[in-house]
Amino acid sequence: MKKQIVKTLALVAGSFALISMTIVKTNQNDPWEVPEKYRTMKNPYSNVKDSEKIGYTLYTQYCSTCHGENGEGDGINSYLLETPVAKFTEESIQSQPDGSFFYKIFTGRNEMPGFEYIIPVEEDRWMVVNYVKSLK
Ligand code: HEC
Numbered sequence: 008m009k010k011q012i013v014k015t016l017a018l019v020a021g022s023f024a025l026i027s028m029t030i031v032k033t034n035q036n037d038p039w040e041v042p043e044k045y046r047t048m049k050n051p052y053s054n055v056k057d058s059e060k061i062g063y064t065l066y067t068q069y070c071s072t073c074h075g076e077n078g079e080g081d082g083i084n085s086y087l088l089e090t091p092v093a094k095f096t097e098e099s100i101q102s103q104p105d106g107s108f109f110y111k112i113f114t115g116r117n118e119m120p121g122f123e124y125i126i127p128v129e130e131d132r133w134m135v136v137n138y139v140k141s142l143k
Contacts, residue, residue, distance in 0.1 A: 046104055048104075048105070061135075062141075063138055065135050070082075074093065090118040105137075
């Protein structure tokens with residue numbers, strides 16, 4: 008009887024893992040589509056000076072381990088990933104609208120974690136976007 012319960016639980020856990028993997032995993036070679044709403048979103052903080060260095064602080068804490076201190080895609084964890092880490096020094100990355108960065112940073116995909124819950128404050132989020140934009 009007990010064995011049966013354990014087996015069932017293992018099966019349930021296993022299928023959950025499988026479901027979540029199929030949802031999160033998209034082909035990294037596919038273009039990363041950004042919904043229109045975000046592509047055209049205006050950055051309300053584009054001209055705001057980050058005197059408290061919020062963008063820098065959050066970037067150093069949460070992003071540089073993969074993207075590198077200067078955004079070269081060479082952070083210490085980048086070597087452990089299967090997906091090439093985006094380089095913020097590249098024009099092809101920098102030419103995107105601010106709203107696309109906003110979407111990608113807070114949604115994530117594959118090995119790029121979504122920061123929706125880790126950085127919940129709207130102003131802080133845009134400060135991170137501004138900081139990433141400044142790395143070109
Ligand atoms: C665990 C490693 C990791 C961390 C931590 C991480 N990223 Fe990423 N990031 C990635 C990878 C890998 C990609 C490429 C994902 C893809 O193309 O599927 C990526 C992609 C991106 C992109 C999209 C670039 C493009 O292709 O247009 C942006 C913007 C970005 N990251 C910003 C950030 C910011 C800002 C933070 C911190 C708040 C952060 N990332 C933290 C690994 C990471």
